[in-house]
Amino acid sequence: MDTKKIGAFIAMNRKKKGYTQEQLAEKLGVTNKTISRWENGHYMPDLSLLEPLSKELDITLNELLAGEEIVKEELVEYSEQNLIQAIDYTDKKIKNEHKKISLFIIGIGILISLCAFTVFPSGSSWSSIYSMIGLFLFVVGIFRELKITSLLKKGLVSTILFALLLGIFFIFDYASVTQFKQPPIYRLxxxxxxxxxxxxxxxxxxxxxxxxxxxxxxxxxxxxxxxxxxxxxxxxxxxxxxxxxxxxxxxxxxxxxxxxxxxxxxxx
Missing domain, CATH: 2.40.128 (Lipocalin)
Known part of the structure; x- marks a missing residue:
């Protein structure tokens, strides 16, 4: 799906209707910055806005997705192409959003683990609790991004990763005890x-x-x-x-x- 072409088509039809970006944004319930991003080809309108946008611009949904005017003879051909492209675009968008959430969870997990070892005093038992929470979140983020179809295999790989990283934490804790004379973070x-x-x-x-x-x-x-x-x-x-x-x-x-x-x- 050519977002640059679609954006230019949206801008052209907006001007034909005599709308400013602010006026079109107000009719659709979005910001003028959102309209600008559409027209620059940086973003595609959400699926829920495709039909209202096409109606406001007096164009068909097929023309909006194609980024050009369609004659009746080419209507069926463009309809099929637009449907395939829309499905592909939606799938990519969902995957990108999924990845963003996974990276956010991984980042939060790393941040919590670092804080567990640096913020709390050496004698505090909260260090072990928060480091485990951070480690769990990190593994959950990795679990979401594993390209393994079997849920059982994904769970097994994630469990092994969790155990491996926890072992590294225990080694780090033991080194702190022996080298820096600190109470162990992980204690029963x-x-x-x-x-x-x-x-x-x-x-x-x-x-x-x-x-x-x-x-x-x-x-x-x-x-x-x-x-x-x-x-x-x-x-x-x-x-x-x-x-x-x-x-x-x-x-x-x-x-x-x-x-x-x-x-x-x-x-x-």
Missing amino acids: TTTTLFSDDGNKMIEYQNPFYNVFRINADTSNEYYLIDDKKQYTIDTVPTSPFNVDKSSFEQLKNIKVNILETTVILPIS
């Missing part, structure tokens, strides 16, 4: 225990590992990552000192320094 439970001396310990249970935040919210706070899940909050080994800053090598050095500076006084 969070348990807090206060010792007799007032120190606080927090246990984060992840499906694949546990994280213990020992001496939480103090200068001696440190993290213990239990990959084998061999400890509980009651059995995990603790220290009053920050392990990262008080390693055994550092303690040895302190001991050596003390021995080197020890002065043996003579017995009187």
Whole structure:
């Protein structure tokens, strides 16, 4: 369907009727900007407006879709061509609108996932909730655009994609825990225990590992990552000192320094 040709035909017949773009727009219940887009060939009128537009311009629907005047001898031929072109144009328009919605859903999913990792503090459980929502929306958008006829196969591919991306999220979360000493975003439970001396310990249970935040919210706070899940909050080994800053090598050095500076006084 030649939108440029149809647009020029609309403009020509509008001028024949003596209408301005504003007047024609008012009769059809649209804006003059919409009329301008039609006449420039940027857009086609909606299907619901084709018949009212042809009546206002005193042309047939076939002539409007053909973009030219049609003599009676060519009426049947043009009718068939216009019908095929109208169906094809409508199908393309529906697909374009479908794609726009899918891309919008994908974009919203990505935005929500990014916000989940950047906006919320590391200790907030909302990060995991919103990242899952964002991931779900992303996969829904992909699902809509998969060129697979079988609904079952589309669902299987989408499920595999969701699981794969979720695995990447879990890896990213584990890297944040080990490298930046942050509570895991993805956790099943969070348990807090206060010792007799007032120190606080927090246990984060992840499906694949546990994280213990020992001496939480103090200068001696440190993290213990239990990959084998061999400890509980009651059995995990603790220290009053920050392990990262008080390693055994550092303690040895302190001991050596003390021995080197020890002065043996003579017995009187």
